[in-house]
Amino acid sequence: MTFDSQSQGRQTSRAAGVSFASRLTFEDIHHSYHGKETIRGISLTAEPGEVLCLLGPSGSGKTTLLRIAAGIEVQSRGRVVIDGREAAGPSVFLPPEKRGIGLMFQDFALFPHMTVLDNVRFGLTALTAHEAAAAARAALERVGLAHYAGKYPHALSGGEQQRVALARALAPRPGVLLMDEPFSGLDSRLKDTIRADTLAILRESRATAIVVTHDAEEAMRMADRIALLRDGRLVQAGSAEELYQAPRDLFAAAFFSEINEFSGIVSGGRVETPLGIVPAHDLSDGSKVSVAVRLSDVRVMPQGGSIEARIRSRRFLGVVELLNLAVSGREEPVRARIRADLLPPHISDVTLSVAPQDILVFEKADQTA
Structure with missing residues (x-):
């Protein structure tokens, strides 16, 4: 089920109050x-009203950090500060219900024996029964499911259950909404629509949102800022454009796109690679480096490129083709992702070129490697 987020926003702006967005800060957690x-x-701040995505592979600490913010886990050191007030630190620990935080679990955690309306009003214990029912109905209207109030969760699709869980998290009007892999259980065909609708609801509710995901594209679609984590450390934080165009290291580059990876040594302020020579003026001669080139940045043409190559295999993927290419001076194939109609069907010998600005150079942390 989908709905027009603009018209829905007009209908619900009077019926459902907005949240007062909070600033949430992790200090040396x-x-x-x-x-x-x-x-x-980890030190990181979610600004009022922004959508911050915690991105990283399994085991990077994303969900643990979210649980620390919620008060479900306790940090061993550092502070959690909400709107300048310490929520968790050396001498203070506010329980989850005192933090003004909404939490949306990965599995939605709906009660099967309760109606949709009762699920949404379950946590509204500070209100009278009448007030709680009114707030729950307003939250359901906000997500476009007011007409399902009397149904039970098993009668709803996965996308509808996700919206009920979102309505329940938003009903108390939290200053911060925490979402743990909220779209992972949805059919891939529905994800784009559900994500877009959820983002529209978050914008309308005005709550600060921290969303955990392992999907870089999902983070780029949703986030105002992305915090990339690895092994419990913050690798890089910034906008999608900043992390994609100026990755801090090889891990960040590879997380946002498929790459060809080479090793090289700086000589005369430059690095020679199988795909061209690139400047490395900020690195000293003799430095060992990792070089990355995105598959989409490898230009393939019948002739006119600066590097000769032979197609080892090509895989048709609809709009694009994935090529494996043999290049002189490299045992492993160079991979390229090109538009599907770019090359004749039976061509084998081609040429390649890569713009120097598309070759990313990172100093190796371990210079003995």
């Missing part, structure tokens, strides 16, 4: 589990 450090000194 550390966390350990059974003696293993899972969060290693």
